[in-house]
Amino acid sequence: MSYAVEARQLSKRFGDFTAVERISFRVAKGEIFGFLGPNGSGKTTTIRMLCGLLLPSAGRAHVLGYDVAQEPDQVKTRIGYMSQRFALYSDLTVRENLDFYAGIYQIVSAERRQRIADFLELVGLRKHENVLVQKLSGGWKQRLALGCAVLHRPRMLFLDEPTGGVDPASRREFWDLIYSLAEEGTTIFVTTHYMDEAEHCHSIGLMYQGRLIACDSPAGLKEQAMQGQVLELSGEPLLSALEMLPRLPQVYEVAIYGTVLHLVVEQGAVPAIRRALGEDGFRIDRLETIPPSLEDVFISLVRQPLGDTLAEGG
Numbered sequence: 001m002s003y004a005v006e007a008r009q010l011s012k013r014f015g016d017f018t019a020v021e022r023i024s025f026r027v028a029k030g031e032i033f034g035f036l037g038p039n040g041s042g043k044t045t046t047i048r049m050l051c052g053l054l055l056p057s058a059g060r061a062h063v064l065g066y067d068v069a070q071e072p073d074q075v076k077t078r079i080g081y082m083s084q085r086f087a088l089y090s091d092l093t094v095r096e097n098l099d100f101y102a103g104i105y106q107i108v109s110a111e112r113r114q115r116i117a118d119f120l121e122l123v124g125l126r127k128h129e130n131v132l133v134q135k136l137s138g139g140w141k142q143r144l145a146l147g148c149a150v151l152h153r154p155r156m157l158f159l160d161e162p163t164g165g166v167d168p169a170s171r172r173e174f175w176d177l178i179y180s181l182a183e184e185g186t187t188i189f190v191t192t193h194y195m196d197e198a199e200h201c202h203s204i205g206l207m208y209q210g211r212l213i214a215c216d217s218p219a220g221l222k223e224q225a226m227q228g229q230v231l232e233l234s235g236e237p238l239l240s241a242l243e244m245l246p247r248l249p250q251v252y253e254v255a256i257y258g259t260v261l262h263l264v265v266e267q268g269a270v271p272a273i274r275r276a277l278g279e280d281g282f283r284i285d286r287l288e289t290i291p292p293s294l295e296d297v298f299i300s301l302v303r304q305p306l307g308d309t310l311a312e313g314g
């Protein structure tokens, strides 16, 4: 099997600060790969190296078989990239923007018209092709920016937080678009802060402080990361439970989710937890096992010492 992306021990240093530290992973062709991590964890830096825009300090990466450091131009012409702060021209119309980007990608005029028409049809922007971009909502702008990144029909698409700041309905529609591109065989590398979006990816890489702390399918991550079971607890007073529970040896993690607590505990620990809560004067309204969410997985992983969880793939 050949991979769309193969990174081995890829690193980037800025002065004496290491933004990306020896990350190794692979993305299969045709896959939707979600790249997750908190602010400043190195996602954009990684994408820029993979797009041939930033030279790695160490390690290697191949995108569509080309070495990003040795053959950046081969990479650039074959990929699409929607940057975190994408630039559309707000004083040009929808069509004029598409035409401008088609020019950058050197799509000849006969073909250009057809591809722009296809794209307008695909996203439902045909009616608005002569509207100035400044008049579009955030969701439409995002879809247009995606269109500008795929006009040259790249086999690999990098999307850096494409849905940041858009409403849930627009996010949904944007993801429908991502799925249809993936169905056509485009490999998608997408960063997001939204855990619900990550659930829809075939594979997920979790970045934390410049390191890739896990890389697997959503189901695989849940299995691998959760030694034990996840419990949801509601009752009174919640804050005293939040303080007391981490002191129990059977409890690995406690996190607050709105008005309930999520606990990651040792298998079979429920009776001991009930007892301890009772002795503490806590009134249990509900205590039950729930399937872990990716958020539980992420919290659980980042609290483990880095050395234990560093994915050594590749």
Ligand SMILES: Nc1ncnc2c1ncn2[C@@H]1O[C@H](COP(=O)(O)OP(=O)(O)OP(=O)(O)O)[C@@H](O)[C@H]1O
Residues within 6 Å of the ligand: 014, 017, 019, 037, 038, 039, 040, 041, 042, 043, 044, 045, 046, 084
């Ligand atoms: N050109 C640069 N010079 C110095 N430091 C940089 C440079 N680019 C990024 N950094 C630092 O590297 C770290 C990783 O940044 P990066 O933009 O890759 O994070 P990110 O995961 O994309 O964050 P966000 O979710 O906020 O977009 C940050 O601490 C950032 O300040």
Ligand SMILES: [Mg+2]
Residues within 6 Å of the ligand: 043, 044, 045, 084, 160
């Ligand atoms: Mg970023």
